Amino acid sequence: MFFRLILNYNLRIHPKDLGPHLQETIKEKFEQEVEGTTHPKWGYIVSVIQMSVVGKARIEDNTGYAVFPIQYEAVVFHIFKNEIVNGIVELISEAGFTVNVGPLSVLVYSKNIPEDMTYDPNSTPPCFKSPDESRKIQIGSHVRIKVFVVDENKMVGMATISQDYLGV
């Protein structure tokens, strides 16, 4: 799921940038450093909505960098244990398939696919399908998966579709 959170960050600015256009430099550098990274507690920072410098900057002893305390609001992505999400199938093989869920890439191994869905490598395109072919999973399919483990640093996870109302 996605969240709107208020977070804090210490932004280090090299002395050479402490001149005109400092505000712009702070904003650009901050967004570049923070967006697209994983916060250790809250998750993947998709986008900064707004930011402000809260308090006085201080000079770091050894390096001479100016450290600006920043408070910001951001859209954050985090998948909970056993969360059910929609995703788009990216790769498929007899071993299973991968699903894109926002920035996350999730693996669904064949043992987490219902037994009645079998892999047909000869169909165009290759797919997992039910006996009556009413349900098919192929590249580009929208699937509903239940994610049971996530590594947010590597942005990978594992999921199952072996439950009622999951799959296609």
Added chain:
Amino acid sequence: MSEIEIPKEFEDKVFLTNSEVLFILKHKNERMINEQNETQTAKEGQIKTMEYLKEFDNFHTKEAVTGFRNTGLDLEPYELVYLANLAPETYDEAISLIPSLKNYDDEKITSILDSLSKYMNKNQDEYLDN
């Protein structure tokens, strides 16, 4: 059946539906274009997220999301967003995906599902002033 586990620290946070996130990101892009800022190169995860949100935007307008949120005020924040994102069609499907909904009257849940369907299918022409 293993249920979603939400750590305590997330419980009081602002949960967003996919549609709301898409609005925020689109609005930010427009603002950057208007201010003629040099758009920074988006990171791979951000690009993938944007593509994902466009595929799974169920509501298409802010009014539709707000309308739906107003019908689900009795629910926990995560339950509302969960319903909005997964869009179950029947009571049984909703309960299977979100077991905590069993805590509410089934009439309440059925009525919320009806309004979910209504707001997802809202014709954009109805919002003439948008």
